[in-house]
Amino acid sequence: MRIRIVDAFTDRPFAGNPAGVLLLDALPDGTWAFPDDRWLQRVATEVNHAETAFAHRLPEGGGADWALRWFTPATEVNLCGHATLATAHVLHSTGAHPGQVRFATRSGVLVATPEADGSLTLDFPTAPLTEVEVPDGVAETLGARPLAAFDTGPNVGDLLVVLDDEKTVHALAPGHRALGAHSARGIIATAEAEDPSRGYDFVSRCFFPNVGIAEDPVTGSAHTALAPYWSGRLGRPRLTGLQASPRSGRVGTELRGERTLLSGRAVTVIDGELHARPDQAVGSQSTLPASSA
Missing domain, CATH: 3.10.310.10 (Diaminopimelate Epimerase; Chain A, domain 1)
Incomplete structure (x- = not known):
């Protein structure tokens, strides 16, 4: 599987916030699902950036286009802006999903829209203060x-x-x-x-x-x-x-x-291949509490 490192909220490499982005392959029967949580966490720990985003396609005609989850090196989180921006950048720049994309997440449906100037705008829930x-x-x-x-x-x-x-x-x-x-x-x-x-x-x-x-x-x-x-x-x-x-x-x-729009740019810094596939044994790993990033 292709894995990328994307610097988000910046227009140049080695600035902003780096995120791992992994677009998951379909299962052998052609359906889509997230692999075992332990494998997702191990990949995020290996990448060792603030977040690694995992995304897979959803069936057409639903309320969202891609399912999206985020993991820090230690735990899964409820909300992450820079890794969402990074994922939208990958989908847009590779042609996998060039237009507006709707992500199904723990925080509801989050929308990312490409702008004419090359930036991306995220539609997120406003935090209650x-x-x-x-x-x-x-x-x-x-x-x-x-x-x-x-x-x-x-x-x-x-x-x-x-x-x-x-x-x-x-x-x-x-x-x-x-x-x-x-x-x-x-x-x-x-x-x-x-x-x-x-x-x-x-x-x-x-x-x-x-x-x-x-x-x-x-x-x-x-x-x-x-x-x-x-x-x-x-x-x-x-x-x-x-x-x-x-x-x-x-x-x-x-x-x-109740919504806040977040806008910024992103740049892909590394584009490589992940060899440790989900069907490989990952061993045991403790479950950690969820948070946000």
Whole structure:
């Protein structure tokens, strides 16, 4: 089977967020199904990027075109933006599904639409934000005192914390393990952009120790929480976020009530062949709890 590494939310290699993408072959009888979960997890662990996406075709005439699942090196997740963008990029660029594609996922049907400028737009559920008290220990672990904190709901599963300024976000050097005590997945740290003329309105960094990711390079799902917060603060439905990880990447957001549009580009960096097929023994592997990325 062909396996690809795609850098998402960037227009150049070695930036943005890399994702593995595996378009699964049909079964011998011509039908489509996901292989054993243990095999999927082993492949994701082998790829060892923040997420690996697995997709297979669905019968024509249904509510979705492809079934899609995402795995970190440690566990399956409920929602992942960059690996969805990467999968849509592969389907579009290879001609496997050149137009708009509907993905059946744990988070419902997610739609990816190719745009005339070469970007892709994802239609995702908006994360419900609930303001909470800043948990004890967060300021010490982050090395910065948040101005406010928000629970992002079960699909995203993060604690969103708002910091004083962009420089503070860039300078964070948190104790990653300790961050995991405060939410299901981890922490999104954000602040308003110092200079919007640089082409972005807010900055963020994302730390997800509970799913085996110390710092995620660019997180689509986090922007389903960042979009409603910053659109409410800045009074505009369309914004651009810079995720200020070492690889960096930009995510366009458009708030549409219960849905958030995420836009970005992607580039295929590696295109190869996976030799370890699903019918090969994978041994035992423990089941880990699901989260989001």
